[in-house]
Amino acid sequence: MRIGLDLDGVIINLMPEILRRWNRDHGTDIKEEDMVLYDSLMELAGSVVYLKVWWKQQVLSGMYLQARLYRGASDFIEELGRKHDIVIITSRLDVLPQVISDTAESLDYYKIPYKELHFIKEKYLVECDVYIEDSPPCIKELWQAHKNVIMPRRPWNQELEYISFNEEDNYKNEDAFDTWEEALDMIEYFSREKETKEAEKERLYGQVSKG
Ligand SMILES: [Mg+2]
Numbered sequence: 001m002r003i004g005l006d007l008d009g010v011i012i013n014l015m016p017e018i019l020r021r022w023n024r025d026h027g028t029d030i031k032e033e034d035m036v037l038y039d040s041l042m043e044l045a046g047s048v049v050y051l052k053v054w055w056k057q058q059v060l061s062g063m064y065l066q067a068r069l070y071r072g073a074s075d076f077i078e079e080l081g082r083k084h085d086i087v088i089i090t091s092r093l094d095v096l097p098q099v100i101s102d103t104a105e106s107l108d109y110y111k112i113p114y115k116e117l118h119f120i121k122e123k124y125l126v127e128c129d130v131y132i133e134d135s136p137p138c139i140k141e142l143w144q145a146h147k148n149v150i151m152p153r154r155p156w157n158q159e160l161e162y163i164s165f166n167e168e169d170n171y172k173n174e175d176a177f178d179t180w181e182e183a184l185d186m187i188e189y190f191s192r193e194k195e196t197k198e199a200e201k202e203r204l205y206g207q208v209s210k211g
Contacts, residue, residue: 001191003080004128005114007090007103009135009154011073017066021058038136038156056096064092064102069110070152076180080187081113089118089126091138130190132183136160150175150186 008014015032018041023029030044037043045051080086088107092099100119107114118126123138124145131149133139136157142149151157153176160176177183 001084001129001187001194002087002127003084003187004087004089004123004126004131004133005077005080006123006131006133006135006138007088008067008092009156010132010152011069011077011112012067012106013070014063014067017063017068018058021063022054025054033155036155036158038159040156059096059099059102062102064099065106067106072180074110076183077112079180079184083191084187085115086113087116087118087126087128088112088114089120089123089128089131091121091123091135092119093121129194130187148175148190150177150183152176152183153178 005011015035019030019032019035022041022044028044034040042048042051045054077086090103092103103119104117107117116126120126122141123131123133124142124147129148131142131147132152133142133149134152134154134157136159139149139151139157139160151160157176175186177186
């Protein structure tokens with residue numbers, strides 16, 4: 001399968017690096033568990049313009065190179081890459097060329113085995129069988145495009161724990177995971193489902209062509 005893998009908040013633990021820099025620059029002591037909203041940083045900044053300027057400074061001073069992987073992420077990706085194609089889809093959107101070079105450099109540094117690397121905000125446009133994504137706005141967009149998504153539980157995506165998927169029913173988001181083992185199991189499930197569907201298609205097609 002093609003696995004659409006997001007970076008920040010999924011395998012790259014960017015938040016501690018953001019907060020280390022934010023606290024240093026603003027004399028604050030904000031912790032990761034305080035970031036309970038997806039746009040918590042925006043709330044702290046108070047203005048889009050200020051946030052953009054500050055963010056650009058951080059990118060230029062190597063924020064993406066200094067961010068570390070989540071614990072266990074390296075083994076997870078290695079395991080995932082054995083069976084599936086890893087398609088990295090990141091919305092690191094800053095127009096600075098350094099975003100691209102620093103991203104590629106850190107992926108090489110961590111020996112991430114990927115087939116494709118996409119910088120795009122509309123992630124659903126990159127065709128994949130399953131997406132691994134932490135951001136509520138991105139997940140909602142993927143759902144609207146009828147994509148399979150699994151989500152690591154993070155402080156900033158708790159709002160998706162109970163989600164109104166359509167107007168009629170609210171249900172618990174079953175596709176949230178706490179451990180990499182759970183994530184691999186979920187991907188296995190989607191993989192088997194795909195095989196079953198393809199086998200069924202083959203069977204039906206065989207009947208049609210014979211008939
Ligand atoms: Mg993310």
